[in-house]
Amino acid sequence: MVNLKNDKSLLDIKKLAITKHLNFLLGSGVSTPAIPLMSAYQDDDVDTRNKKILESVKQTSKSLLDNDCANVVDSVLNDYEKLMLNILNILNLSNSRQIPKAVNIFTTNYDLFIEKAIDVLSLSHRFVFNDGTTGYFKHYLDSANYNKTVAYRGLNDNYSDEIPMINLIKPHGSINWKKENDYILVERHI
Template sequence: MNKKDELVKKLRKLAITKQLNFLIGSGASYPAIPLMGMIQAENNEKRNTLLAETVKRVSEDLLGQALEYRASICITLNNYTNFISKIIDILNLSNSRQTPRTANLFTTNYDLFIEKASDNVLQNYRFIFNDGASGYFDRKLDGSNYNRTVSYKGLNDNYTNEIPSLTLIKPHGSMNWEKVGDSVLIRNRVIDSPVIVKPTGYEEQDTFYNNHFHEMLRVFQLELDKPQSVLFVIGFSFQDKHIAKMIKRAIQNPELMVYAFGFIDRDRETYLENLGLSAERSNFTILTPGNFHDEYKTKNTVDEGEDWYSFDLSNLTSILSGISMEDLKNGKS
């Protein structure tokens, strides 16, 4: 077995035997939502505004009753749906007596792709979707609602079986979050003035937004401090300085393994620069297309020039799709 095969096997084993965490950035919602650098504007403030308008428009389309989505939305939604389906498969395979059947999804995106994809997957899978809210008509967001487990009890009380749980934590807010008094309510529609923290803009927000931002990041930090955990980073380049600092702090925990996936090969240098690191660490690894066989990366063909390879959410899903009971053998949790 060569190094590339060993790497894929190692990633699969970590996913099924460790406490599973994902950090999902804007790259995962492409092509439905353009990356910040793709938006043409005279300054960052205007660029942030245009991005928020695009996210709102796409989110409205997702929750609408249109017979069909635009091609870019279909591609992105399909990527998220396949990804979440595979996470639930992994949690069903894991040993709940050793590792909680819970996966944490931390995302700096405020679009509604994860919510819509999870709703799609719930049609065919039994799992708990925990977005941190409680209530019925008025669903209030509260950090204390995380870290819950739910079990299915046999009709005769002769067994209990932990139900897989997907926890969604959105430190930058969401297009369906509404500020009501001192609370954030999660709605089933896109809000005209949603609770969102635009990139590089949270410093200027009022106390209400700062408190929310730090509460969500506190939950993130607590999860990364837990023993025997793994964090997979996808579509995130560590440009957010607050989260970059938290990752640097988190890797001081020797029991946490962090794998950051780069879209292109030169992202390795970009990630290290954004993190202020001179090199990778024993428990912090950057993986780019060059680390994988062709079946786990996307070939991009151009009319002129050389073909190039990329790695995105669909490629990570392909790796996770190969997990089986064999990957539990000799695994520790």
């Protein structure tokens, strides 16, 4: 087991993480085994593989939104929660005078694991989640949202403390709930 307090390379990484603007790229393997990789369907033709993956994403997203998580979905969700919590801890250690307390998370995944993990953490932690949209009933994508900072002012406006911000960028879109109780692929382009 690695001792974080004595390992110089890990201390250097920690120092860099709290003094630089962080970006993470999460790809398809992050959501396994809840959503299988394309290689799980290698015996099928490309169209069949795409349909099977899309159906798997739809079912997993439905489970997340309905709070009806099976063991494998719950296990992956716990991993996402741990990742988001670690990111928040890094942001809380950073000095907002050097760099904004913000992180960009890019994901090629259509699923809603990040969004669900954010919902869970928002009950016990103070941070801002930004998916780039504005509006309440109808969401509009505005890239200017990624350049904002939010601060908490003291009781008598005697201090200002920047609130950590998690920016989510899903260039391929995401599987979201539709009124007719079916899931659709929502494409978002920046």
